[in-house]
């Protein structure tokens with residue numbers, strides 16, 4: 001089970017007592033330490049470039065991952081900015097044992113979200129998301145639209161304005177009806193492909209990348 005966006009002391013013990021393996025999603029070193037103290041088996045270490053709910057004080061995967069790796073001795077799944085074998089190799093170099101893809105999977109062929117959202121991810125440049133930081137409630141990273149740009153300028157936006165219209169966004173493809181959670185990595189996603197292809201290509205590229213690094217940097 002992965003738990004996220006809350007206090008790890010709340011459910012970890014009960015889940016562990018039920019015989020489950022528990023990973024908690026963390027956006028900072030402090031949160032990571034708290035989760036480990038609560039007894040989790042591992043961490044999903046997620047940088048602020050990722051899509052979805054975020055810490056108001058976002059830290060990039062590049063900074064957060066090696067920091068947590070250095071201080072804590074539990075298995076780590078990296079998240080935020082990963083969509084292929086190159087980014088997976090980078091995450092492994094920074095200390096992860098696994099990776100989690102959000103935006104890449106949301107825009108896969110099998111994903112149940114509306115085509116309009118998938119196409120908007122494919123069309124998005126690397127600057128195509130905004131970070132919404134309402135005064136009350138968690139921050140969110142979402143696709144840049146007229147609505148999300150307006151909400152970005154209005155920090156006192158009520159949480160319901162962010163959550164409102166979510167069904168119309170997900171299943172009717174009206175991206176102005178709410179916010180379409182997505183990460184900066186949308187800028188690197190160029191096609192809607194089946195999940196099996198994403199995974200096969202990622203594993204192949206990961207091996208090619210590690211081999212090329214070893215060849216270019218270790219051969220005497």
Ligand SMILES: Cc1cc2nc3c(=O)[nH]c(=O)nc-3n(C[C@H](O)[C@H](O)[C@H](O)COP(=O)(O)O)c2cc1C
Nearest residue numbers: 004050051052079080081101102103181182183185
């Ligand atoms: C549409 C969408 C919905 C998400 N919902 C959740 C959620 O309910 N709980 C959660 O822990 N993470 C959620 N996430 C975050 C992902 O699980 C993942 O960690 C994140 O997207 C990784 O960053 P990436 O988008 O750069 O791949 C969501 C992400 C997206 C894009």
